[in-house]
Amino acid sequence: MVDGEWHGVSPKYLGVEIVSSIISGLVLSAIAVVFVVLGTWFGWPALGVAIVIGVVTLVLAPRRVRSIGYQLRSDDLVFKRGIMFHRVVSVPYGRMQLIDINRGPVARALGLAELKFVTAAASTGVSIPGLVDEEANALRDYLVGLAESRRVGL
Known part of the structure; x- marks a missing residue:
């Protein structure tokens, strides 16, 4: 992946x-x-x-909406968003502590979910909105597996 x-x-x-x-x-x-x-x-x-x-x-x-995206690299996940205030955040797989899926009422009606990442750094606050439910579940499972394997090596 x-x-x-x-x-x-x-x-x-x-x-x-x-x-x-x-x-x-x-x-x-x-x-x-x-x-x-x-x-x-x-x-x-x-x-x-x-x-x-x-x-x-x-x-x-x-x-x-077009400005939001993510990239899976070998050691981290990179998230970007923003038009005027462009934000790019890199989250190392080994630092991910919790990966949560949220679904608001409108997103749920459209079959969408938001993936939220919690790390040791309180200021990270990374969330990827607008993922299709199946993609969000698959990405969460994949990232949890990566995070567990990377934490073992710490």
């Missing part, structure tokens, strides 16, 4: 991002509407800003 190629997330993950963007935009807009109803001077500008933020996050959603 170690191939050195970059793997992207499922195109279905775009649905999760769109739903998340819509919900965030609606919550921001609802808060701004409360200020409009209360008659505050910044109510209408806040509503305008909330709408702009909602539209921008919707427009950027496909690009955000």
Whole structure:
């Protein structure tokens, strides 16, 4: 399974991002509407800003999804994400302590899962969202086996 190629997330993950963007935009807009109803001077500008933020996050959603990827190398897993703030994290197989699969309601409806990695370093916080359920399970099992074999040598 170690191939050195970059793997992207499922195109279905775009649905999760769109739903998340819509919900965030609606919550921001609802808060701004409360200020409009209360008659505050910044109510209408806040509503305008909330709408702009909602539209921008919707427009950027496909690009955000395409920016997420992972690579299995001989000694570590490399994870990347981000458009403006690009993040690349390398997680050595021997340092993986826990590999967890999470499924939110929208992701579960689309047959997707998120793989989370816990290491000794608290700041690592690596998670690969948008994996197809079968791929997430297979990758978790593979990485757990690698992590156990690499820890033995420490």
